[in-house]
Amino acid sequence: AQSVTQLDSQVPVFEEAPVELRCNYSSSVSVYLFWYVQYPNQGLQLLLKYLSGSTLVKGINGFEAEFNKSQTSFHLRKPSVHISDTAEYFCAVISTGANNLFFGTGTRLTVIP
Amino acid sequence: ETGVTQSPTHLIKTRGQQVTLRCSSQSGHNTVSWYQQALGQGPQFIFQYYREEENGRGNFPPRFSGLQFPNYSSELNVNALELDDSALYLCASSRDRTLYEQYFGPGTRLTVT
Numbered sequence: 001a002q003s004v005t006q007l008d009s010q011v012p013v014f015e016e017a018p019v020e021l022r023c024n025y026s027s028s029v030s031v032y033l034f035w036y037v038q039y040p041n042q043g044l045q046l047l048l049k050y051l052s053g054s055t056l057v058k059g060i061n062g063f064e065a066e067f068n069k070s071q072t073s074f075h076l077r078k079p080s081v082h083i084s085d086t087a088e089y090f091c092a093v094i095s096t097g098a099n100n101l102f103f104g105t106g107t108r109l110t111v112i113p
Numbered sequence: 114e115t116g117v118t119q120s121p122t123h124l125i126k127t128r129g130q131q132v133t134l135r136c137s138s139q140s141g142h143n144t145v146s147w148y149q150q151a152l153g154q155g156p157q158f159i160f161q162y163y164r165e166e167e168n169g170r171g172n173f174p175p176r177f178s179g180l181q182f183p184n185y186s187s188e189l190n191v192n193a194l195e196l197d198d199s200a201l202y203l204c205a206s207s208r209d210r211t212l213y214e215q216y217f218g219p220g221t222r223l224t225v226t
Contacts, residue, residue, distance in 0.1 A: 004155075032213065043117070043203055043217035044156070051213060090155050094212055099169040100146070101212055103155030 002027040002095045006104035013081055014112050021076040021107045023091030033074040034092040034101070035065055044090065050074065061085070086111045117206050117218035125224045126194050134189045134221045138206030144168070145187040146215065147179060150201040162187055163210045191223075199225045 007022040025031060032051050036044040048059025055067040065076045074091060091104040118137045126132050138145050144163045148156035158171035162181035176192040185206070191198055201222050205215040 036217075041219070043219045044205075045217070046215070049213060092155075099161060099210065099212070100158035100171060101156075101215075103157070105153070105155050 002031070002093055002098070002102050004091050004093050004102055004104035006089075006091055006107050008107050009105065010108045010110065012110045012112055015083055016080050018079050019077065019081050019085075019109065021089050021091075021109065023074045023076065023104060025072055025074065025091075025093045027072075027093065027095045030096045032094045032096070033065075033067060034094075035059065035063070035074075035076050036090045036092060036103075037061075038088040038090065038106075040087075047076070047089075081109070081111045083111050083113060085109060117204060117216050119202075119204055119218040119221050121221060122219070123222045123224075125226065128194055128196060128225055130194050131190065131192045132194060132223060134191075134202050134204075134223070135186065136189070136204035136206075136218055137186045138204075139216050142206035142208055142216070143185050144207045144210050145181055145185065146205045146207070146212070147187070147189050148203040148205065149173070149198075150203060150220070151197075152200070156203055159189070161210070168210055194225045196225050199223060 005024045013019045034049045035047040050067045058064045088106045092101045120135045146161040147159040150156040160170040161168045165181045178190045181187045201220045203220045205217045207215045
C-alpha cells in the first residue's frame, strides 16, 4: 500500500523568506513523486515531478524538490517566497505499475507581507 | 490549445437525488481521471477512462459511475446522493493513460443538503 504524509497542515512565512514544505511517502515499490499547487477556487497545477534521474528537481515559479529514497521524502523548497505563492500545496505519489495518484492532505502556505 | 473545462461550477442537490458532472478534456488527450476533494483534504481518485472504457477505479461505491464519449469528454454520475458526497470534484486529462502529465480542470463544487 502507498500513502503520503504532509507533516504540516499550515505554514506561515514572511515575504522573501525561504520555505520548506515537507512530504514523506510509503511504498513497497519504486515511486514517481509530484507536487501540485492549488490557488483558491481553482484546480490543481503541476509544480514539478520526479520520475527518474537527478534527485534534485526544479519546477515552475522557482520551486525545487529533492527526492531522498533513504528518508522516503520529497520536500519542496523555495529560497524566497512571494505573496503570490500563498496557496495550498499537495504532494502526490504513483507507485510504478499503478494507475492512480495518491495525494497527501495538503499544506496551506501563507506568505505574510 | 483549449484547457480542461468542467460544468457546472457549483451545484446544490438534496440527499437521495442524482447528479451528473461534465468534463471536456484538453485537445489531443484521450484519458480522463476523476477525483473527489472533500473540504480540507487532498483529492481522492474515483476512476479513470481511456478511449471510452473504465481503466481503473478507486475505493468508491458503484453509485459513482462514469462515461467517456468519442470526443473524449466525460461525465461523472452519482446516484442516491449522501451528505458526505459534498466536495469539489476535479477531472484531469492526459494522453494514453499517463498520469505523469495530467492537466486539471477548475472543478465542480457539489453541495448536498
